[in-house]
Amino acid sequence: MVAGGDAYGKLENAALAVAGDRIAWIGPAAEARGRAAAQDIPIERGDGLWITPGLIDCHTHLVYGGNRVEEFEQRLCGVAYEDIARAGGGIQSTVNATRAAGAESLRASAAIRARRLMSEGVTTIEVKSGYGLDLATERRMLETARALERELPVSIRATYLGLHALPAEFRDRRREFVSNVGGPWLEALLDAGLVDAVDAFCEDIAFSLDETESFLRAAQASGLRAHVHAGQLSDMGAAELAARYGALSADHLEYLSARGAQALGSAGTVAVLLPGAYFTLRQTLPPPVPLLRAAGVPMAVSTDANPGTSPGMSILIALNMACTLFGLTPEEALCGATRNAARALGLADEIGTLEPGKRADFALWRVERPAELCYNLGANPCAGVVYGGEPRPSSSA
Ligand code: DI6
Ligand code: FE
Numbered sequence: 001m002v003a004g005g006d007a008y009g010k011l012e013n014a015a016l017a018v019a020g021d022r023i024a025w026i027g028p029a030a031e032a033r034g035r036a037a038a039q040d041i042p043i044e045r046g047d048g049l050w051i052t053p054g055l056i057d058c059h060t061h062l063v064y065g066g067n068r069v070e071e072f073e074q075r076l077c078g079v080a081y082e083d084i085a086r087a088g089g090g091i092q093s094t095v096n097a098t099r100a101a102g103a104e105s106l107r108a109s110a111a112i113r114a115r116r117l118m119s120e121g122v123t124t125i126e127v128k129s130g131y132g133l134d135l136a137t138e139r140r141m142l143e144t145a146r147a148l149e150r151e152l153p154v155s156i157r158a159t160y161l162g163l164h165a166l167p168a169e170f171r172d173r174r175r176e177f178v179s180n181v182g183g184p185w186l187e188a189l190l191d192a193g194l195v196d197a198v199d200a201f202c203e204d205i206a207f208s209l210d211e212t213e214s215f216l217r218a219a220q221a222s223g224l225r226a227h228v229h230a231g232q233l234s235d236m237g238a239a240e241l242a243a244r245y246g247a248l249s250a251d252h253l254e255y256l257s258a259r260g261a262q263a264l265g266s267a268g269t270v271a272v273l274l275p276g277a278y279f280t281l282r283q284t285l286p287p288p289v290p291l292l293r294a295a296g297v298p299m300a301v302s303t304d305a306n307p308g309t310s311p312g313m314s315i316l317i318a319l320n321m322a323c324t325l326f327g328l329t330p331e332e333a334l335c336g337a338t339r340n341a342a343r344a345l346g347l348a349d350e351i352g353t354l355e356p357g358k359r360a361d362f363a364l365w366r367v368e369r370p371a372e373l374c375y376n377l378g379a380n381p382c383a384g385v386v387y388g389g390e391p392r393p394s395s396s397a
Contacts, residue, residue, distance in 0.1 A: 008331050008370045009353070016051060017041070018360040021388040025356055044391075046364050049383055052334065052373070053354055054123025054361030056341035057315050059227070059251050059272050061161075061306035063110045063144045064131045066097025068307045081281055081309070082233065085205045091131070091165040094307050098131040098141065106144045107151075113305060114148050116313035118392070121363030121382045125154060126302075126345055128199055130161030134169075135185045138162070142194035153387045155361075157345050159227060160189055163200035163207040163215050178211045182218030190222055197248060197346070201229040202238035209241055216245040225346055231255040231287075232277070243267035249300065249344040253287045254278060258295075261288065265295035270344040272300045273328070273336065275321035276310035286326045299328065300344045301336030319374045330371035360389040 015032030017025040025032075036043050071084055071093070084090045098106070110127075117125060127145035132138035142158050149156040162181035170177035189195050198219040202212040206229075216226050225248045230238030232252035239260035242250040250264055251272035264271055271292050278286065292299055301322040304310040312318070319333040328336065342352025351359050364384040367373060372381065385392040 008334065010370065014051075016354060016362070018386070018389045021360055021390075023354060023356050023358050023360045026354055046384075048366075049364045050367055050370060051354065051362050051364055052121070052370070053338040053342075053352055053358075054363055054385065054387065055121045055315050055337045056124040056345065056347075056352060057117055057122050057302050057305070057337070058124075058126045058157075058249070058300050058341040058344040059274060059302035059304050060117075060125055060127055061130060061304070062113045062125065062127050062148075063106055063129070063141045064094050064098050064307050065101030065106060065109075066094060066307065068094065068311070071308065072311075075281075082205050085165070088168060090308055092168060094131045095133050095137075095165065095167060099134070099137045103140055103144065106140065107147055110144055110148055111151060113313050114152055114154060117303070117305070117315060118152065118154055118385070119382065120314060120316050120380055121365070121385055122315055123154060123361035123363070123385065123387050124157070124342075124345070124347070124351055126157040126159055128159045128161040130164035130199070130201075133164065133167040135180075135188060138185065139189060139192065139194065142189060142192075146194060153390070153392045155351075155387075157196045157347075158194055159197045159199045160186065160195045161199040161201070162186065163202075163212060165201070165206055174211075178207070178214060182215040186218055186222065190224070195224065197225050197227060199227040199229065201232075202236060202241065203229065203233055204236070205233070209236055209238065212238065213241060213245075216241070216247070220245060227251055227272070227344075231260070235260065239264055239269075243269050248346050251302075251304075252277065253292075254283060254285050256288055256291065258288075258291050261291040261295040261297055264292075264297045268298075270298045270300050270340055272302055272341075272344050273322055273326055274302055274304035274310065274318075275325045276312045276318055277304045277306075278325060279321055280309050280311065289327050298340040298343055299332060299336050300340040301328070301333050302341065302344075314378075316373060316376065316380065317378065320377050323374050330374040333374050334370060360386055362386050 129141040228242040235255035243263035
């Protein structure tokens with residue numbers, strides 16, 4: 001994961017120098033020792049440890065009220081996710097719980113989840129709204145996301161997931177809801193400095209291609225990039241739409257045609273793979289990874305941490321599942337939580353690889369070889385984290 005290295009971009013017996021919050025230099029440890037001694041620079045030794053870029057969880061729904069354990073039981077008794085959603089459960093039930101939750105309880109529960117991710121070497125987390133679906137609660141969710149970054153040594157990207165589900169009070173006023181989301185609500189949230197990007201759930205049980213497009217158009221007019229939940233349960237052509245709008249990412253993609261993969265490849269849109277949701281919904285058709293590879297689509301891997309379809313807070317388990325369930329190589333999976341995840345957030349110049357000039361976000365691991373980060377199921381070999389050039393106290397994660 002170092003530019004210029006071999007497989008994984010790896011360098012052995014290497015050293016990394018930090019100046020301020022940036023990576024200043026990377027090279028052979030022997031050379032670093034000489035330079036450090038000459039310039040009286042303090043050295044931290046990490047003998048036997050591997051260093052990777054800080055991991056990036058580029059698709060989460062970390063902020064929410066309540067949980068969905070009843071739905072978990074229902075699904076295991078044979079009720080389909082789509083049927084629960086159509087009956088007013090699913091996302092709507094988390095919307096009810098999130099609207100009822102006070103700002104403090106939202107903040108506290110989100111901080112616990114963020115810390116879980118951070119304990120596994122995560123230094124950047126994307127956080128979506130989408131469980132408010134009214135302006136006040138969407139604002140509260142995005143403010144909570146921003147507050148996490150002030151409270152914890154972690155970088156947060158806040159995404160306005162305006163089109164997630166049609167809330168009950170708009171059941172007979174679909175068009176009005178969609179035009180609020182891309183109109184006055186977007187404007188208000190943007191004016192408040194709460195939006196880094198937008199997202200929409202384009203699916204039969206959620207929003208159509210036309211509705212999604214109207215939101216993407218509004219976002220584009222405001223200079224915002226987009227993510228799209230595409231092809232999770234069916235192929236509606238959402239990946240092609242995402243590509244047409246130059247979206248940063250198209251996420252899920254279990255249902256994706258060769259044309260869709262080519263469109264993503266040509267647009268440079270990242271495919272964000274979310275094996276935790278696939279696992280939880282006990283889906284059986286994995287995303288077409290060979291098509292994505294053939295089309296040159298960068299693949300990222302993320303937790304999709306959310307109460308309904310992926311109640312997991314482990315990026316390392318997501319990496320394991322990306323390999324075991326989707327057939328990624330461990331190298332692809334690791335690239336998916338570093339370099340390609342940075343790209344999915346539009347932050348490729350800033351984070352995601354260990355290169356001079358990038359932010360000094362990195363994790364140290366007590367593993368024998370990098371593939372071990374994907375191999376373990378439930379172990380946490382993280383031996384330390386540096387965030388923005390500062391060692392992160394283990395108590396904060
Ligand atoms: N797809 C998902 O997997 C999440 N959102 C989405 O559009 C989960 C939504 C939920 O069930 O709460
Ligand atoms: Fe999601």
